Amino acid sequence: MKYLFIISCISGILLFSCKKDTAIGPPAPIGPDYVLPQGNAPAAANDKIQQLFNTYGSYFLYNFTQKDFEWVQSTGGGSSKIDTVVLGDPAYTSDMLAFLNDVWLKFLPEDFKKSQGIPYRVMMADTIKQYRGPGYPAGMEYNYWDYKVVGRAIAFAGMNSSLRTMTAAQKVAKRNLLIVPIWNYYTANKMLDIPAAFYNVSDYAAVAPTPPVNSTNPVNQAAFRARGFLPTSYNVVSDAPSEWYYGTYSWPNAKSNDISSFTLHILTRTDAQMEPYLAYPLIKQKFDILVNFYKTKYNIDVRAIANATY
Known part of the structure; x- marks a missing residue:
């Protein structure tokens, strides 16, 4: 009886599986990720956002959710979860679009912008803040950021x-x-390369520079420059340089610090600000390699960015 029951069950399955399949029908259409215009920004701003999407396939968003702001393709680091975005007043959308064009987009060639040079989503917000944790006094509970890269x-x-x-x-x-x-x-998304020739100028395998390297030790600082190395940042008030080399423990990261410091300089320091540094032959050689590389390969004039005034 047990075997008869099993056979009857199999027969039933085969009987039903042989019935004519029910038509699935046409696939459901997939709508756009965002509907434009988004809201009550000035008509000229909404028209510009539509034009940017039509031309480059990128959404310039002023109305988005916290989930949009936090979205990444893979799970891993959860740092974005503690960041919060505050939406801006749509009345300032035209101003924000003009600002982003003046400081960024107008320097990029059309082919680069069309090949993902503009991210799929450009989110325009009033504030990006990060909760610092309990214990901070009123008014200091948050760090505030000018930007956030998410995927x-x-x-x-x-x-x-x-x-x-x-x-x-x-x-x-x-x-x-x-x-x-x-x-x-x-560079992280492989849209721009770093020329290999840049790394062939300074000797990263040589003995580490003599510390400390700073303005109070001009001999060490001059020797550091002579080896082709630039500061990594500047004080926003005094414009005093801050060096990336603080001691031998920082020397293993010389390559990454080197390209970071040169990226800062080719993009943000004017010709007048660069003049003292370019007196050092190795700095000038590396500087010229980068400037010429981005101009020749990508048609991006990094010095036009750094020298622009408003």
């Missing part, structure tokens, strides 16, 4: 009334804060 998207803060009162110097300073992480986004 293949970049969020920019500052879409507010400050865009209409920004001085030329403030605009240059904001440009300098944004253009380096944008460039790092390009």
Whole structure:
């Protein structure tokens, strides 16, 4: 009886499986990720956002969710989960679009912008903040950021009334804060290369420089420059340079620090600011390699970015 029951079950399965399949029908259409226009921004701004999407396939968003802001393709680091975005007033959308064009987009050739030079999502926000944790006094509970890179998207803060009162110097300073992480986004996503010739100039296998390297030790600093190395950042108030080399423990990372410091300089330091450094032959050689490489291979004039005034 047991075997008869099993046979009858198999027969039943075969009987039903042989019935004519029910038509599935046409596939459901997949809608766009975002519907344009998004909201009540000025008509000219909505038209510009539509034009940018039609031309480059990129969404410039002023109305998005926290989930959009946090979205990444893979799970892993959860740092974005503690960041919060505050949407901007749509009235300033035109101002934000003009600002991003002036400090970024206008320097890129059309073919580069069309080949993912503009991220799929460019999120324009009032504020990007990160909770610092309990124990901080009122008004200091958050760190505030000018940008955040999330996967293949970049969020920019500052879409507010400050865009209409920004001085030329403030605009240059904001440009300098944004253009380096944008460039790092390009290199991290293999949209821009670093020329191998750059790494053939300075000797990273040689004995580490003599510490400390700073302005209070001019002999060591001059020797550091003579080996082809630049500062890694500048004080935003005094413009005093900060060196990446603090001692022999930092020497194993010389290559990555070297390209980071040169990226900063080719994109943010004017010709006048670069003049003292270019007196050192190895610095000038590496500087010229990078500038010529980006101009020749990508038709991007990095010095036009650094020298731009507003």
